[in-house]
């Protein structure tokens with residue numbers, strides 16, 4: 325099994341994250357505060373995504389990454405490989421994403437003197453507390469919603485990327501850096517727009533169970549969110565998600581393609 329894609333996915337995910345982190349942290353003081361945990365986690369997750377995507381395409385079409393611009397795979401194969409990558413990365417992402425959401429939802433930007441310490445003191449403490457209080461399965465709270473969010477939208481991610489690259493690249497050539505940046509940026513936006521409704525539900529499921537369980541499952545969470553807040557609830561955060569998605573995914577794809585060309 326070719327491993328370059330896993331390594332390139334690892335590095336490119338980390339680079340994209342450095343750019344995206346300020347968007348994730350706009351509410352906090354210090355843009356790059358607390359970055360080591362997300363870097364470590366996105367590197368693992370992106371490596372699984374790109375590694376599985378590329379190897380699934382290899383299984384489906386028998387073309388390696390180097391041959392793919394000359395012999396483009398069908399959109400059906402690209403979509404299936406993207407969905408497979410999205411499905412498997414969701415399981416790796418689930419505990420990391422849970423910890424991120426729990427930490428982001430708990431704190432005041434500046435601790436008030438005399439106020440009680442935050443429930444979770446950092447990522448490791450957060451993971452240990454969830455494990456202690458909610459068990460091993462607690463670490464996978466919201467994982468089902470995350471998997472539903474990522475499986476089809478990672479298919480959309482790769483279809484948009486490959487489609488735009490082909491559109492703007494002469495037959496048989498490698499896409500230019502500008503093309504890769506723009507195609508990567510729009511792939512990020514397209515997949516985030518499609519992912520936002522389930523992203524909202526996923527975050528609610530992850531916060532559920534902290535005290536009293538409110539939702540019975542993904543469907544129940546959807547129905548009660550729409551009842552209380554209307555259909556607009558599904559688009560909450562779509563603008564910030566898209567603004568973040570462009571630079572993050574432009575850099576992720578550019579570094580991914582360049583690392584593979586450089587090694588290959």
Ligand SMILES: C[N+](C)(C)CCCC[C@H](N)C(=O)O
Pocket residue numbers: 337370473474477478481512515516517519569572573
């Ligand atoms: C599938 N979904 C839309 C959730 C993510 C697609 C892009 C993944 C990228 N690491 C990022 O953080 O933007």
